[in-house]
Amino acid sequence: MTREDLYGESDNPAESTLKLDRREFLKLTGGGILILFSLGEFSTLEAQRREYPTDFNAYLLIGEDGRISCFTGKIEMGQGVITSLAQMAAEELCVPLDSVKMVMGDTELCPWDGGTHGSLTTRFFGPPLRAASAKAREVLLELASAQMKVPPEQLVTENGKIFERGKPGKALTYAQLAKGQKITRELEREAVQKVAAEFKVIGVPTIRTDAREKVTGQARFAGDIRYPGLLYAKILRPPAHRAQLKSADTSAAEKMAGVTVVRQDDLIACLHLDPEMAEKALQTVRADFEIPQETVDDKNIFDHLLKVAQEGNPADEKGSLETGEKQASRLFEAKYLNSYVAHSPIEPHTATAEFKDGKVEVWASTQSPFGIKESIANALNLPSEKVHVRTPFVGGGFGGKSRNTQAEEAARLSMITGKPVQVAWTRAEEFFYDTFRPAAVVLIKSGIDDQGRIVLWDYKVYFAGSRGASHTYDIPNNRITVFGSGWGGAAGTHPFATGAWRAPGANTNVFSRESQIDMMAAKAGIDPLEFRLKNMKDDRMLGVLRAAADKFGWKPAVSPSGRGFGISCGVDSGTYVASIAEVAVDKNSGHVQVKRVVCAQDMGLVINPEGAKIQMEGCITMGLGYALTEEIHFKGGKIFDANYDSYAIPRFSWLPEIETVLIEAKNSPAQGGGEPAIINMGAVVANAIFDASGARLYQLPMTPDRIKAALKA
Amino acid sequence: MEKTIKFKLNGKTVSPTVDGARTLLWVLRTELGLTGTKYGCGEGYCGACTVLVDNEASRSCQLAIQDVEGREVLTIEGLSANGKLHPLQQAFIDHDALQCGYCTPGMLLAAHSLLLRIPQPSRQEIIAGLEDNFCRCGAHTRIIQAVQGVAAKREAK
Numbered sequence A: 001m002t003r004e005d006l007y008g009e010s011d012n013p014a015e016s017t018l019k020l021d022r023r024e025f026l027k028l029t030g031g032g033i034l035i036l037f038s039l040g041e042f043s044t045l046e047a048q049r050r051e052y053p054t055d056f057n058a059y060l061l062i063g064e065d066g067r068i069s070c071f072t073g074k075i076e077m078g079q080g081v082i083t084s085l086a087q088m089a090a091e092e093l094c095v096p097l098d099s100v101k102m103v104m105g106d107t108e109l110c111p112w113d114g115g116t117h118g119s120l121t122t123r124f125f126g127p128p129l130r131a132a133s134a135k136a137r138e139v140l141l142e143l144a145s146a147q148m149k150v151p152p153e154q155l156v157t158e159n160g161k162i163f164e165r166g167k168p169g170k171a172l173t174y175a176q177l178a179k180g181q182k183i184t185r186e187l188e189r190e191a192v193q194k195v196a197a198e199f200k201v202i203g204v205p206t207i208r209t210d211a212r213e214k215v216t217g218q219a220r221f222a223g224d225i226r227y228p229g230l231l232y233a234k235i236l237r238p239p240a241h242r243a244q245l246k247s248a249d250t251s252a253a254e255k256m257a258g259v260t261v262v263r264q265d266d267l268i269a270c271l272h273l274d275p276e277m278a279e280k281a282l283q284t285v286r287a288d289f290e291i292p293q294e295t296v297d298d299k300n301i302f303d304h305l306l307k308v309a310q311e312g313n314p315a316d317e318k319g320s321l322e323t324g325e326k327q328a329s330r331l332f333e334a335k336y337l338n339s340y341v342a343h344s345p346i347e348p349h350t351a352t353a354e355f356k357d358g359k360v361e362v363w364a365s366t367q368s369p370f371g372i373k374e375s376i377a378n379a380l381n382l383p384s385e386k387v388h389v390r391t392p393f394v395g396g397g398f399g400g401k402s403r404n405t406q407a408e409e410a411a412r413l414s415m416i417t418g419k420p421v422q423v424a425w426t427r428a429e430e431f432f433y434d435t436f437r438p439a440a441v442v443l444i445k446s447g448i449d450d451q452g453r454i455v456l457w458d459y460k461v462y463f464a465g466s467r468g469a470s471h472t473y474d475i476p477n478n479r480i481t482v483f484g485s486g487w488g489g490a491a492g493t494h495p496f497a498t499g500a501w502r503a504p505g506a507n508t509n510v511f512s513r514e515s516q517i518d519m520m521a522a523k524a525g526i527d528p529l530e531f532r533l534k535n536m537k538d539d540r541m542l543g544v545l546r547a548a549a550d551k552f553g554w555k556p557a558v559s560p561s562g563r564g565f566g567i568s569c570g571v572d573s574g575t576y577v578a579s580i581a582e583v584a585v586d587k588n589s590g591h592v593q594v595k596r597v598v599c600a601q602d603m604g605l606v607i608n609p610e611g612a613k614i615q616m617e618g619c620i621t622m623g624l625g626y627a628l629t630e631e632i633h634f635k636g637g638k639i640f641d642a643n644y645d646s647y648a649i650p651r652f653s654w655l656p657e658i659e660t661v662l663i664e665a666k667n668s669p670a671q672g673g674g675e676p677a678i679i680n681m682g683a684v685v686a687n688a689i690f691d692a693s694g695a696r697l698y699q700l701p702m703t704p705d706r707i708k709a710a711l712k713a
Numbered sequence B: 001m002e003k004t005i006k007f008k009l010n011g012k013t014v015s016p017t018v019d020g021a022r023t024l025l026w027v028l029r030t031e032l033g034l035t036g037t038k039y040g041c042g043e044g045y046c047g048a049c050t051v052l053v054d055n056e057a058s059r060s061c062q063l064a065i066q067d068v069e070g071r072e073v074l075t076i077e078g079l080s081a082n083g084k085l086h087p088l089q090q091a092f093i094d095h096d097a098l099q100c101g102y103c104t105p106g107m108l109l110a111a112h113s114l115l116l117r118i119p120q121p122s123r124q125e126i127i128a129g130l131e132d133n134f135c136r137c138g139a140h141t142r143i144i145q146a147v148q149g150v151a152a153k154r155e156a157k
């Protein structure tokens, strides 16, 4: 990544600790033009506005070499923001994409940030970045105007140069303009930004700027960071959550050559220059744990959740359910279940830390560098300015790398041993300490009149939260009640940690709602697409539904038609998304092959269409997992899944033909793109299975056993 | 037991002195300083650690270093020659066949060994050849296109 330029050759990162504050910033970066901007000013999201400091703290720098650096606390984990953010800066500054470098997730170089999640990066960080870039261009124009003695209105910015209109031969480069400058500007008002018609970089399909590093093996992840004398740590883990350590005998490990044994409170670890030796040493530790007797497991968890749920909160309320029931000629009641799923990025949680001279530097695979800075400071009892978190490339996160106990462990062990330490979780640790997407229950009572209009919608969601619970159907009597959060829950709710998983909650909510809608369409004898169009007024949703149907070549038929076609639609992160799938069901084995998925998305202004399509494809492919196989098997605090033998994630042979459609909406603000297309995957496959076979699935994942059972029902 | 194990790594002879039972994966990543080969599962499921041994895709997390004695190992660092990208690497870039990039080195080597075996693979053969390499980001569609792209270019020549 680009910070190498600032740190110099940083193969030995220990030698390149920088402490930057604003005043020193220009000195260290060698001068130029620095734009400070406040994210608070630009936030349109209420929640974010509260979270972000409102002073000027985000940096855009035009260096004396004319290169643009953008400093952001966001991180790159595959979602492509390293490219799309650079595109925005390049656009406003009229420079080629490769003259913008992104410096990301470094707690000393970058301004504070609340973490990379929720498809917010482009939506939230994008507008101020564009404004700051436009501001920088204004400053450059002022400088050029003074030097050339030409009023700014008559100047043109192009390709990193400024010249008088009609005289491109006599241009000043940004490098010439920034040379010798030490200008700091605060962005107080929004500078004039380009409009869609002027775009040259935004909206143009672009190849990822990090692709070359990633195909050559040069891209560094947290486990690839090396310090001289680095020790690899293997930590003693309990056999179950809530197990109490009674005794441990580490004497055999202590006798092994080169092994360092750490025992501090509950932290018992073996460290060695070779990770395999550290593991061998750990194997010799004899530990006794007391495991509490607990009865909750992956089968009875749903009853448990209904039992522990507290008072619900109304999310939407319209009309009266009583009236709805009276108007309905048919009522439908159903219960939908969804299991715990793991994030399972291919890169497990990893951190490499060096404690030195009272200060700790930690490279972590994290979605939340500033969050872990605080938690490390707490764990080590250090003032937070003594903690420097750096984020190299992150090998997938999907919400799972918001919590980072591995970084605390590495920092603690480095402090205790006085040596640099790497903690890289094994796959089993990754499955054990994941913050799983919560299991959830949805209860729906709905009704239609004899025209096939939905007149009643009483929707109760338990532990999937409100995201995706609201809908765009036009239903006169509508109530949505949310019980418990979609992230965690009071103590005693979930048997282990839970958290956000790519489009948290929405996967459960959309599965339940769109299955119910489909069920009603079938019973009403109406084609499922027509049924949706008929019950909806929202133009953007109608738009994506029609676009998906066109692309798919939808021909109306009442389900189950035997064709194996299913539909689902929803809104996530401000983005409208409709999907249509075709499946084949093997009735003997219960095996489902998803043959084709068409997905249409309206996400407002699209910064990088190719990037957006890739995210959609990724969502569709990943979503097959929670739809078909992924669920955590457990009893009490014991997790039975330790590797991919029992927990199957999507593979090449599962791959449907994928077609994506992006609706042109250049003048609406850019919306999130990393998650929306995943929300339909449960329902679109469930509805297609119903259409193929007449079997209605009420529980995710739709494993062969569940499909066979549904076929018999 | 420590011993010196001589083998060819990316065209050059290396001879680390290590316990022969250690895995190739970790000897590469620690002793030999080549971190492009990744750990994903450690048990042979995910393919993140794929390297080529005598041109055949192998899971370096399952391979004892002593078993590569006298053989030829190719890792991601050796795939491009003299700064020039291998056609598969270029195709992965052109087709955007990666997201987080963590599975990419293993994926490229699995694809490389596939093309050595079957220069013009069908879509089905690509799927079969890469089936045991996992990608959580869901880059599969583009990876298949990238491999097809390389095969098509070869045919055109």
Ligand code: FES
Binding pocket: B038, B039, B040, B041, B042, B043, B044, B045, B046, B047, B048, B049, B050, B059, B060, B061, B062
């Ligand atoms: S790390 Fe070797 S197969 Fe997963």
Ligand code: FES
Binding pocket: A078, A346, A395, A396, B098, B099, B100, B101, B102, B103, B104, B134, B135, B136, B137, B138, B139
């Ligand atoms: S690109 Fe992230 S795992 Fe494949």
